[in-house]
Amino acid sequence: MLWLILTLTFFLLRAAPGGPFDQERELPPEVEQLVAQKYQLDQPLHQQYANYLKSVLSGDLGPSFQYADHSVNQLIGLSLPVSLQIGFCALIFSLFCGLLLGIIAASYADRWPDLVAMIVAVIGISTPNFVIARLLILWLAVHWQWLPVAGWQGGDWPYLVLPVIALSFPYIAAIARLVRGALLEVLQQPFVRTAQAKGLTRTEVVFKHALQPALLPVVSYLGPAAVGLMTGSVVIEQIFGIPGMGRYFVQGALNRDYTLVLGVVLVMGLMMLLFNLLVDLLYRYLDPRVKGT
Amino acid sequence: MTETIQQPLLSINNLCVEFRTQQGVTQAVDDLSFEIKHGQTVGLVGESGSGKSVTALSILRLIQEPPGCIPAGQIVFEGQDLLQLPEKQLRKIRGNDISMVFQEPMTSLNPVFRVGYQIAEVLRLHKKLSKKKAWQRATELLDLVGIPDPQKRVRFYPHELSGGQKQRVMIAMAIACEPKLLICDEPTTALDVTIQKQVLALLQRLQQELSMSMLFITHDLGVIADLADEVVVMYRSRKVEQATTAEIFSHAKHPYSQGLLACRPKLHDNPKRLLTVADFMSESGEARQPSAEQLQPQIKSDKSHNPVLLEVNNLKTYFPIRSGLFGRVKAHVKAVDDVSFTVRKGETLGLVGESGCGKTTLGRTILNLQPASSGQVLFDGVDVFAQTAANMRQLRSRMQIIFQDPFATLNPRMTIGHAIMEPLSIHHAAVGKQQNWQRVAELIEQVGLNPDILNRYPHEFSGGQRQRIAIARALAVNPEFIVCDESVSALDVSVQAQVLNLLLDLQEQHGLTYIFISHDLSVVNFIADRVGVMNQGKIVELNTAEEIYRNPQKPYTQKLLDAIPKGF
Numbered sequence: 001m002l003w004l005i006l007t008l009t010f011f012l013l014r015a016a017p018g019g020p021f022d023q024e025r026e027l028p029p030e031v032e033q034l035v036a037q038k039y040q041l042d043q044p045l046h047q048q049y050a051n052y053l054k055s056v057l058s059g060d061l062g063p064s065f066q067y068a069d070h071s072v073n074q075l076i077g078l079s080l081p082v083s084l085q086i087g088f089c090a091l092i093f094s095l096f097c098g099l100l101l102g103i104i105a106a107s108y109a110d111r112w113p114d115l116v117a118m119i120v121a122v123i124g125i126s127t128p129n130f131v132i133a134r135l136l137i138l139w140l141a142v143h144w145q146w147l148p149v150a151g152w153q154g155g156d157w158p159y160l161v162l163p164v165i166a167l168s169f170p171y172i173a174a175i176a177r178l179v180r181g182a183l184l185e186v187l188q189q190p191f192v193r194t195a196q197a198k199g200l201t202r203t204e205v206v207f208k209h210a211l212q213p214a215l216l217p218v219v220s221y222l223g224p225a226a227v228g229l230m231t232g233s234v235v236i237e238q239i240f241g242i243p244g245m246g247r248y249f250v251q252g253a254l255n256r257d258y259t260l261v262l263g264v265v266l267v268m269g270l271m272m273l274l275f276n277l278l279v280d281l282l283y284r285y286l287d288p289r290v291k292g293t
Numbered sequence: 294m295t296e297t298i299q300q301p302l303l304s305i306n307n308l309c310v311e312f313r314t315q316q317g318v319t320q321a322v323d324d325l326s327f328e329i330k331h332g333q334t335v336g337l338v339g340e341s342g343s344g345k346s347v348t349a350l351s352i353l354r355l356i357q358e359p360p361g362c363i364p365a366g367q368i369v370f371e372g373q374d375l376l377q378l379p380e381k382q383l384r385k386i387r388g389n390d391i392s393m394v395f396q397e398p399m400t401s402l403n404p405v406f407r408v409g410y411q412i413a414e415v416l417r418l419h420k421k422l423s424k425k426k427a428w429q430r431a432t433e434l435l436d437l438v439g440i441p442d443p444q445k446r447v448r449f450y451p452h453e454l455s456g457g458q459k460q461r462v463m464i465a466m467a468i469a470c471e472p473k474l475l476i477c478d479e480p481t482t483a484l485d486v487t488i489q490k491q492v493l494a495l496l497q498r499l500q501q502e503l504s505m506s507m508l509f510i511t512h513d514l515g516v517i518a519d520l521a522d523e524v525v526v527m528y529r530s531r532k533v534e535q536a537t538t539a540e541i542f543s544h545a546k547h548p549y550s551q552g553l554l555a556c557r558p559k560l561h562d563n564p565k566r567l568l569t570v571a572d573f574m575s576e577s578g579e580a581r582q583p584s585a586e587q588l589q590p591q592i593k594s595d596k597s598h599n600p601v602l603l604e605v606n607n608l609k610t611y612f613p614i615r616s617g618l619f620g621r622v623k624a625h626v627k628a629v630d631d632v633s634f635t636v637r638k639g640e641t642l643g644l645v646g647e648s649g650c651g652k653t654t655l656g657r658t659i660l661n662l663q664p665a666s667s668g669q670v671l672f673d674g675v676d677v678f679a680q681t682a683a684n685m686r687q688l689r690s691r692m693q694i695i696f697q698d699p700f701a702t703l704n705p706r707m708t709i710g711h712a713i714m715e716p717l718s719i720h721h722a723a724v725g726k727q728q729n730w731q732r733v734a735e736l737i738e739q740v741g742l743n744p745d746i747l748n749r750y751p752h753e754f755s756g757g758q759r760q761r762i763a764i765a766r767a768l769a770v771n772p773e774f775i776v777c778d779e780s781v782s783a784l785d786v787s788v789q790a791q792v793l794n795l796l797l798d799l800q801e802q803h804g805l806t807y808i809f810i811s812h813d814l815s816v817v818n819f820i821a822d823r824v825g826v827m828n829q830g831k832i833v834e835l836n837t838a839e840e841i842y843r844n845p846q847k848p849y850t851q852k853l854l855d856a857i858p859k860g861f
Contacts, residue, residue: 190401196355198415198466199387212405288450289404 005269006056006262010049013258039065052262061266062259072263075248080267082152083244087230089164091222094171094229098218101172102179107206109184117176124173133166133239150241163240167233171225175218182214189213216287223279227272231264300372301328302506303352303391303474308366310347313359321347323530325366329474334500334507336521336538338514338553340785341756344530345510346396349478352508353387370474389419392467396479398459402451408435408462409447415469434465438495456648457488461495468499475500476508481516485647485812486856493520493858512785514553515858518542526550548574548581555583556790558819560842560857563591566797567790567819593822593838599637602774602806603659608632608668610651610658628654630830631668638773641800641807643821643838645814645853651830652810656776659808660692661685672774690720693767695760697779702763703751709762710747713737716769736765739802740795757788764795774806782811793820815857818842826850 036042040051055062061072105117140162141149153159186192187210195209234246245264252260284290310322322344329335339345350356352368352375368375370391375383392415395401403411412434413427422430428447435443438461451459460480467475477496481489497520500507509517517524517538524541526534526549534547545551552570564587572583609632611625628651636642644652657663659670661677670677672692680688696702703712710733717729724732734744740761751759760780767775777796781789797820799805811817817824817838824841826834826849834847845851 190395190397191403193350193355194393194395194401194463194466195403197353197387197393199384199389199418200414201384209403209406213403287405289452 001273002266002269006053006266007049009262009265010052010258013256013261014045016256018256039063052259056266061263064260065255065257067260072259075260076245076263076267079243079245079248082242083246084230086160086163086167086236086242086244087226089160090167090171090229091226093164094168094175094225095222097168097172098175099179101176102183103206103211105176105180106183106187114180118180121173121176124169125177127169128235129166129169129233130235130239132169133162133236136162136166137239150239152240152242159240163236163242166239167229167236171229174221174225178218178221179214182217183210186210186214212286216283219279219282219286222282223275224272226275227268230271231268301330302333302371303508304328304367304369305348305352306367306369308348308351308368309364310344310351310356311362311364313362320530321361322351325527325530325532327525327532327535329506329508331473332500332504332506333523334509334517334521336514336517336524337508337510337527338512338517338524339527340512340787343527345527346478348527349393349476349508349510352476353391353393354383355393385419388415388467388472389470390472391474391476392470392472393476393478394460394463394467394480396482398456398463398483401463402459404451407448407450408454412447412462412466412469415466419470430469431465434469435462438462438465438468438499439491440465457484457492460484460488460492464492464495464499468503468505471503472505474506474508476510478510479512480509482512486814486858487647487812487852489516489858490856496520512787513557513858514541514550515557515786518858526553553787556787558790558793558815560815560818560854563819565589565591566794569790569794570787571791591819596637596640596822599639601635602638602640602673603636603808604669604671605635605659606633606669606671608655608658608670609666610654610663611666627651627830629658629665632830632832634825634832634835636774636806636808638806639800639804640823641809641821643817643824644808644810644827645812645817645824646827647812647853650827652827653778655827656694656778656808656810660689660694660776662694686719690716690770691772692774692776693770693772694776694778695763695767695780697782703759705751708748708750709737709754712751712762713747713766713769716766720770732769733765736768737762739768739799740765741791755788756784757792760784760788760792761795764792764799768799768803771803772805774808776808776810778810779812780809781816782813789816796820813857814842814853826853 033042040048043051052062059073061076064070064072064075067075101117101120105114108114137149141147147158147161151159183206187206192205192210195205200208231245231249234250236242237244237246245267248260249264251257252264304326305328306326308322308325309320312319312321325344325348327335337345337348347356347361351363352370354375356363363376366376370386375386378386402408409428409431412431413422413424416422416427416430417424420427432443432447435447440446440458440461446454446458451462454462464480475496480496481492484492493516496507496509499505507520509521511517514524521538524534524536524538525532526541526547528547528549534541534545534550536546541550542554545554549570552568552573555568555573556570558567566587568583568587572587573581575581608629609627610629611627613622614624614626615622630651632655634642644655646652654663658665659677661670665678672688675688677685677688703709707715710730713733713736714729717724717732721729733747737744737747742758742761742765746754751762754762763780780796781792784792793816796807800807807820809817809820814824818841821838823836824838825832826841826847828849834841834845834850836846841850842854845854
């Protein structure tokens with residue numbers, strides 16, 4: 001699977017016009033040839049592909065074309081932990097808020113708390129996150145000066161808060177809507193009536209009997225969401241000046257920095273597989289019916 | 294002491310329940326009163342929508358509010374009006390003093406918890422048992438309700454149990470705290486007749502052992518004949534009759550009760566057409582008597598010299614059981630195992646057997662809706678399995694199927710008219726739209742519905758009406774042969790009688806040939822000329838309907854016969 005992703009990306013990149021060292025001012029042909037030789041770009045494509053695969057298998061993602069003194073391994077090694085840290089915090093935060101909003105909305109279906117929660121959700125989904133990020137900075141950092149405007153400082157928590165909130169917003173909204181829909185459906189099920197007939201309180205019925213089956217759609221959504229959160233968002237990283245992985249991806253693609261893009265794609269693919277595996281395992285735990293198949 | 298015993302355990306006084314929606318107010322229960330004494334079993338009988346389930350749910354205030362609303366009435370349980378009780382005290386009664394068994398065992402248990410946990414939960418809540426003790430008690434309860442190997446099954450999830458076992462778990466859960474009143478809402482309707490009999494016997498035994506009172510809700514008077522001391526009959530949200538069970542069965546007073554009693558097919562002396570409620574009561578509720586013509590005994594004409602329409606030879610349908618990493622076939626489920634029979638023109642062949650005996654698969658294989666593993670099906674001399682796709686399509690217009698659940702088989706976003714039109718536009722496109730629509734209107738009239746309904750959607754109809762629509766759709770292409778797969782099993786007995794009569798009328802008018810699949814021998818006996826009894830993929834006995842019930846040869850046939858509720 002990973003090999004397939006890697007191969008496709010490799011040839012797609014090469015199919016795109018331009019090269020890593022194309023600049024507005026033409027280089028002298030000798031220099032160009034030297035550079036090409038250094039990065040083995042003068043060899044036939046299949047040879048390059050074979051070489052690249054070989055080095056990936058031995059754990060070396062190759063040198064970066066753009067950042068001359070760094071290997072791709074180093075660049076990812078520096079930026080991945082940052083993205084992971086923000087992504088993980090954002091995941092926990094959006095899960096917590098999403099669940100809370102969703103449960104409130106479903107418990108007060110068609111009454112004002114439901115309306116408020118769903119308006120928040122619609123705003124969250126439809127507002128671009130750079131708008132939310134700027135608004136957060138404006139209020140919390142500039143106006144009230146509670147938190148730093150931007151920066152990273154090795155991941156100190158005050159620097160984390162704003163990007164995490166801005167990053168989570170659309171995910172909170174999506175999870176809240178999923179939870180509300182699933183919970184409303186489960187609450188119509190006969191087994192919820194059975195639970196009520198046992199003499200359980202309304203809260204017990206919702207949290208013990210209805211919530212677990214209602215979590216299933218959220219769990220399936222969580223896999224792709226986790227990858228999206230943890231591989232970094234270019235916009236958020238740019239606004240808050242965070243040295244995450246997202247910007248390498250976009251810059252790498254623009255600069256035709258083949259090895260860097262491939263490296264980032266490889267990491268994303270790996271995480272995608274990992275999280276989907278986790279989701280499947282979680283699914284099994286939550287829904288015993290899945291087992292036999 | 295005597296005073297408390299004489300006081301009823303539960304008395305419902307002038308109960309009214311309404312559902313208030315945007316379309317208006319629906320009166321679900323209208324001025325209902327009755328009592329349940331200590332140790333007594335009361336049967337609450339009526340058809341779907343008569344308000345009986347709403348009554349049961351109101352007792353524990355389990356109806357959804359809104360749209361539900363109880364504007365008037367009292368429900369007095371041991372001196373307390375349950376309708377006025379604060380939520381907190383009501384919860385102490387729910388599951389403890391009054392508990393309920395619901396109709397759908399498949400969906401009434403939470404799919405993500407072990408059954409032991411679900412039973413233990415009630416005990417921990419009301420009896421304050423420790424986790425360990427409650428679990429132990431849950432195991433004992435499973436044993437009490439007759440689940441084999443309870444030590445093992447207590448750790449099962451609901452989907453790992455059969456329908457009958459699930460209903461036993463529901464019962465175990467309901468009796469866990471030894472309630473004073475057990476409310477059973479159609480507890481056996483979703484089950485096979487043989488399982489129904491076991492569950493009824495279990496309820497009867499438990500009632501005596503625990504000396505509890507019972508409110509038993511059903512649409513089928515036959516079910517409660519042995520169980521109830523007293524019967525309350527509900528019709529259109531009102532109580533129409535209340536009497537002891539013996540009185541109801543010997544001389545019911547209200548025409549609706551008389552109709553309910555008459556519409557159930559009996560093993561002996563069936564009339565030519567089953568009597569329905571409409572034979573005893575006009576639309577406006579006036580009593581009338583069924584005409585002598587309707588009471589004529591059923592005489593099945595001899596069809597053994599008719600030409601053969603369908604011939605099934607050594608038919609086998611196996612489903613592979615795959616396992617391991619590469620899904621290697623380890624074994625086969627023999628759903629249909631070497632079955633041979635013939636059906637003659639104009640004849641009805643009944644197929645009976647319990648769930649999982651292969652009768653549905655057999656029906657589907659004959660129509661080539663399910664590939665056969667080996668064997669041959671000849672329809673009017675044509676080998677059904679050896680047809681090209683185009684020929685098969687043509688053949689399909691001559692053979693149709695009517696399923697059990699008309700709601701699931703009608704597209705909810707298609708109007709009734711379009712649903713019936715669809716097969717016509719496939720098979721009779723050349724005829725022209727105008728004429729086809731006329732045909733649709735004719736069909737809908739033939740099945741006893743008004744053509745005005747053609748642009749309505751399936752959800753606007755009752756179960757019986759939907760089944761009529763499904764029949765009209767099957768008839769659209771003028772088939773000669775129809776497989777009815779449990780076509781009346783999901784219907785109330787009173788509606789079932791109407792649909793059975795309709796099927797017989799249509800057979801007479803169009804010379805149809807049926808294969809009628811059902812788990813209920815009394816229904817099959819009424820409609821079929823010959824009956825095949827199926828067990829584990831094989832036809833164990835095949836004979837005329839009369840011989841099957843008069844003189845059953847196989848113990849399995851006898852078992853099916855015994856399972857039919859008596860009470861008549």
